[in-house]
């Protein structure tokens with residue numbers, strides 16, 4: 457597994473070509489829309505460049521478009537699959553985030569040999585997904601009600617996202633970094649030097665707050681100075697309480713963390729770490 461750096465415009469496609477030449481990977485996996493964990497959206501120019509580059513090297517792309525429907529900011533560019541002229545992109549969507557996790561249903565858009573290969577793999581792995589659930593979901597989608605659902609949850613999540621950013625502003629130490637997102641479910645927060653996220657995680661759990669430690673998203677996990685916070689699953693009052701508690705734990709357990717807020721590279725830096 458080789459991580460490619462990510463910035464505010466998504467995967468650094470300009471850094472990908474030497475890696476393709478050197479490592480000759482078998483697959484490029486990417487989450488171009490609301491990337492997990494940074495929430496970054498890949499620009500249209502990079503999407504086009506990525507699809508062209510991968511086709512030139514004959515390497516298929518798996519586009520994980522798991523939460524495209526939940527958006528509350530600027531319009532997002534078309535999926536990578538829309539730029540694909542060679543049947544080189546596997547586009548995967550899911551209803552886990554946008555509708556009901558327990559459905560365990562998603563979909564794949566693929567063409568040509570990749571499609572045949574995926575169909576055989578699916579047959580060999582579990583024969584098929586529940587046809588009853590597929591039929592029920594298909595009925596629901598045909599009625600068009602899902603559009604209303606996506607609008608409603610996007611409105612709720614926009615508010616929760618704003619609440620989380622405001623709470624971070626109030627409670628996190630100077631030098632912490634985060635970037636607002638235009639959709640999805642999570643915010644990626646960098647902590648100042650001196651704060652151990654591993655220690656913070658244990659202490660925060662005891663105080664009743666959980667998050668995903670940033671190390672989970674790097675190919676070589678160690679104590680990465682990042683937290684992934686989910687704003688979607690929690691009501692606003694609890695977001696405020698949870699962030700205040702996290703802020704208090706940081707202040708109690710770490711001596712005045714160094715202030716990085718004046719450093720213009722901090723945001724860039726936290727997005728440019730290789731991310732799994």
Ligand SMILES: Cc1ncc(COP(=O)(O)O)c(C=O)c1O
Pocket residue numbers: 487492520522549550551552553561562
């Ligand atoms: C990046 C990413 N892709 C896809 C999914 C959804 O997976 P599934 O459809 O198997 O529930 C998730 C859920 O956590 C995710 O974070």
